Amino acid sequence: MLTGDAVGPAALGSRATSTGALLLAGLDAAPRDVAVIDGGRLLTAGRLKRDAERWAALLTARGVGAGDRVAVLMERSAAHIAAALGIISVGAAYQPSDPRLPAARVGELLTHSRPALLITDSDSAGPGPAGLPVVTPADADRWTGPVPALRPGPGGGDTVYVMHTSGTTGRPKGVVVPHRALVTRFRWGQRVYPLGRGDRVLWHANVGFDFSVWEMLAPLAFGATVVVGDPREAGDPDALAACLARDAITAVHFVPRMLGLVTGRLSAAQAAQLRYVFCGGAAMSPAVRDAWLTAYPWTRLFNQYGPTETCIDSTTFLCNGSEHTGEVPIGTPVDGTHVRVADDSLLPVAPGGTGELLIGGLGLADGYLHQPERTAERFVTDPYGERLYRTGDLARLDPDGRLFHLGRLDRQIQIxxxxxxxxxxxxxxxxxxxxxxxxxxxxxxxxxxxxxxxxxxxxxxxxxxxxxxxxxxxxxxxxxxxxxxxxxxxxxxxxxxxxxxxxxxxxxxxxx
Missing domain, CATH: 3.30.300.30 (ANL, C-terminal domain)
Known part of the structure; x- marks a missing residue:
């Protein structure tokens, strides 16, 4: 298709649009398998499910239900995962925030988003809305009331999570993501880089970034194990390399800078178990790509792109192969996704031309929480009647249908x-x-x-x-x-x- 449009394959299994149903099926498939490794603590799938049931019972008793949002201010942990599962089970939306944010910033997020309840193990929640109920992991541990079986919860167009990202005005934007988007993303990933028993996925992304949602939940849906990264090791390439070897990690996500820093810190023997390496969040240089694939040629290295507004990843490119030399594309659309390199009228540019990257399809967020004007500005309808997200990114689509990211439109200058x-x-x-x-x-x-x-x-x-x-x-x-x-x-x-x-x-x- 020699236009500025590219369309990913039709989403597989699109009838099942409940994140909770996917997760519940994964936990029930092998209840004695280890689902989470958190430091020296190993949780089986059955134990994690029971912990999630206690969270769901506690949340229900506190009045949380379908359509609510539950803010989570916790570091990465097994308790964090169980709380997220409980939130999804009762039909509420998971709304994480980085506990290392300044208290005033956290308070601003809570005031703006107006969640039904806050789950925290921190004292840095800041001045949130008056009367906001707060519960802790200790409250879930002490729960003595009835504990019903974990439910799959709603799906489809209901909200599964709200992820905050920075706004140009300084006001945070809460991106509202529906179940259909997350389930489509999980199923696409399972088609392209399948996980299963024996796989170990490192959960080390900041909880305020949407890739964290994939790291902590997708492995559970497909029988793999989540290894909780130590927050004290964040940003330390030596510690990260040691973790990959010690915990026999098979799938890991890096930003390009960290990918470059970790390269060479693992011997071939230490990295032998690695299967999938994902890279995103910034431009990957050919030098970083080539250094990694020279050191660890058996790994599958994916360059991935996707704004928070389009559910984790919208395009992907497998970097392996002798033909993949020169600049690194951001690739082709994931399942159920439509991308367009567009002119100012939102119409496709000529083949090889540059323009703004627009994204449509099943991965689209519903918009920004409590910001209808901002939502209308970024989520638009094109002349063909399709709803698209304006990324503000400059891109080029080559004759082979591969996308190249060229930076931000708002970084234009005149010389x-x-x-x-x-x-x-x-x-x-x-x-x-x-x-x-x-x-x-x-x-x-x-x-x-x-x-x-x-x-x-x-x-x-x-x-x-x-x-x-x-x-x-x-x-x-x-x-x-x-x-x-x-x-x-x-x-x-x-x-x-x-x-x-x-x-x-x-x-x-x-x-x-």
Whole structure:
């Protein structure tokens, strides 16, 4: 299809749209198998189900039911998983928040989202809404009332989780995701990289990121084991590599920066059990991809893309294979998903053209919690009557139907009247085999933008002149970086994983 549209395969098993039904079937299939490893604690599927039943009974007694939202302010743990299962069972929506957020931020999230109840093992909930009921894992442990059997709960268009993401105005956006989206995502994953008995999936994503939902729940649906990552090891590549070896992890997700840092820290023998490696959250450079596949060629390395608004992943690309050289695509749509590279009228661009990436299909969120105007702005109806999410990302679709992510539309600048996409410059810089990360900013002189400044993470042997020659081979002269700063260490990141521009400028200004 030589247009700016691409459509993923029809979703398999779309009749079963209850997340709870999938999870319950998985737990009941092998109740004596280990479902969760949390430090030195091993929980069988049967024990986890009983713990979830206690949570469901407690929540019901506190008045929580279908259509409610339950905020969860807990670190990764077996108790967190059991609480999430209990929430889904009673028909409520799981609404996680990172317990390491400032108390004031947590209070803002709770005030805005107005949940029916808060589950926490932390004292950092902040000033939430007056009268908000609070329960803890200890309350579930002490529950002595009736404990009915775990129910599958609702499905289809009912809300399964609410995940907050940052807003351009500073106000958090609660993304409302229905069961049909999550079930479609789980079933697609099981088709492309099937999990089963003997698989161990590391749950180490921040609970405020939607990939965390896949890490902690999808393994349970298909007979695999969830290994709870130690929060004290977050961001430590040595500790993460040790965990992969010690706990015989078979499936793990990285952001590209961490993928690069972990590469080489595991011997081939230590990584022998690894089957699936997922990478997302930022652009993967060819250098990072090639280093990993050279070290661990038996693993299947997937580059994945998807905003929170489209349920975890919308596109994927399997990086293995001799034909997969050069830049790394974000791939093709997942099952039940339609993507479009569009012009300003939301119509497909010509083949090979660039435009805004729009996403439609079963993975779409319902919108933003309590923000109808913001929802209407980002979730739009195209001239054909299809509901699409405007990602704000710039993309290109090649003749083979593969998507390439070129950065953010809101990072456009004008240089002497010529429009420049900073993300496009970064994209081309990352095609150099020795550049692991790149970030480009505007270079200003007074009120005028006179060029661009590129920060590149690369070995000392790569000179600024070599980077400039590489860029000149791929970009119009106006877009070739005016100044280049080479870094030995990775780009600084915020807790959301985005480049910390202020820290970068403070530590690595030109001339430092």
């Amino acid at each position: 002497n009247g010529v429009r420049a996409e900073l993300g496009e410059i970064e994209h081309e810089l990352l095609r150099h085999p020795d550049i692991r990360e790149a970030h480009v900013t505007a270079l200003t002189r007074g009120p005028d933008t006179v060029g661009t400044l590129a920060y590149v993470v690369a070995d000392a042997g790569l000179t600024a002149a070599a980077v400039r020659r590489h860029a000149a081979d791929l970009l119009p002269r106006t877009l070739v970086p005016t100044q280049i700063v080479r870094l030995d260490s990775p780009l600084p990141r915020t807790h959301k994983g985005e480049v910390d521009v202020q820290a970068l400028r403070a530590a690595h200004a030109p001339g430092h």
